[in-house]
Amino acid sequence: MRQFRATGLTAALLLAVLPAPLLAADKPTDPQIAHIAYTAGDLDVKAAQLALEKSKTESVRAFANDMVRDHKAVNDKALALVKKLNVTPEDNDTSKGLVKQANDKAAELGKLSGAAFDKAYVENEVAYHKTVNGALETTLIPSSSNGELKSLLETGLKIFKAHEMHAEKLAGELK
Amino acid sequence: MLQAIRRWAIVMVLHAAGCAAAFAGEIVQVKISDLAFSPAEVTIRVGDTVEWVNSDFIDHTATANDGAFDLYIEAGKSAQLTVQNAGTFSYYCRVHPNMTATLIVVAP
Numbered sequence: 456m457r458q459f460r461a462t463g464l465t466a467a468l469l470l471a472v473l474p475a476p477l478l479a480a481d482k483p484t485d486p487q488i489a490h491i492a493y494t495a496g497d498l499d500v501k502a503a504q505l506a507l508e509k510s511k512t513e514s515v516r517a518f519a520n521d522m523v524r525d526h527k528a529v530n531d532k533a534l535a536l537v538k539k540l541n542v543t544p545e546d547n548d549t550s551k552g553l554v555k556q557a558n559d560k561a562a563e564l565g566k567l568s569g570a571a572f573d574k575a576y577v578e579n580e581v582a583y584h585k586t587v588n589g590a591l592e593t594t595l596i597p598s599s600s601n602g603e604l605k606s607l608l609e610t611g612l613k614i615f616k617a618h619e620m621h622a623e624k625l626a627g628e629l630k
Numbered sequence: 631m632l633q634a635i636r637r638w639a640i641v642m643v644l645h646a647a648g649c650a651a652a653f654a655g656e657i658v659q660v661k662i663s664d665l666a667f668s669p670a671e672v673t674i675r676v677g678d679t680v681e682w683v684n685s686d687f688i689d690h691t692a693t694a695n696d697g698a699f700d701l702y703i704e705a706g707k708s709a710q711l712t713v714q715n716a717g718t719f720s721y722y723c724r725v726h727p728n729m730t731a732t733l734i735v736v737a738p
Contacts, residue, residue, distance in 0.1 A: 524688070528689075617725070
């Protein structure tokens with residue numbers, strides 16, 4: 456229960472962090488959007504790598520491996536695209552906020568083990584994907600100017616929605 | 631003697647034809663693109679082969695709900711399954727469980 460509350464809190468904090476560029480009146484620029492999307496994927500890879508270090512549960516490890524593979528594939532596409540477009544991803548408050556939240560969560564998960572870790576990791580994956588997908592839908596995709604970037608973000612959203620469903624399914628199995 | 635050779639030759643041809651028939655199932659393609667199986671429902675005969683062609687840049691699986699098959703299909707590659715049992719198989723992608731489809735296999 457304590458873990459569940461912590462997960463909810465993380466999600467709430469992320470929600471507070473993600474729409475920051477909108478609150479600043481200006482919508483995020485393409486270099487900022489590219490940085491946010493890449494960072495979000497990279498952080499999920501790191502969370503999965505932590506799960507692969509700590510979890511012995513086959514279904515959790517399989518999920519973590521799926522996250523590493525898919526998010527790396529999307530980020531490889533993103534890197535190729537920014538190179539092609541000659542865009543330099545630009546660090547910003549939203550990216551920084553994401554990194555801070557993820558580091559805090561990793562520290563929290565690092566203290567857990569066994570079934571408690573599995574549950575907290577998978578529940579955070581549900582919350583994290585939900586938050587990132589919400590940001591993609593409401594802020595990042597509508598704000599992107601370049602058609603190819605927008606298209607990649609839309610494909611990413613489809614993939615990450617599938618991850619959200621996968622994580623929800625797994626969370627249900629772990630209960 | 632000549633007749634015997636002729637009879638033997640005919641038997642061999644029939645054997646070859648029999649073997650060919652056993653492997654002559656059709657190959658039916660299911661495309662995977664933009665996180666969807668297409669067509670979402672295919673009907674084949676026992677002995678036919680389904681070929682899943684993955685044109686996405688991420689890996690997928692074709693996993694039967696009842697465990698009858700579980701194929702891994704790498705990004706940009708394809709995987710085949712020759713079906714030996716009739717039945718209706720609902721399947722999905724293990725990595726992206728919102729990708730679902732149905733394979734109907736009828737008697738030959």
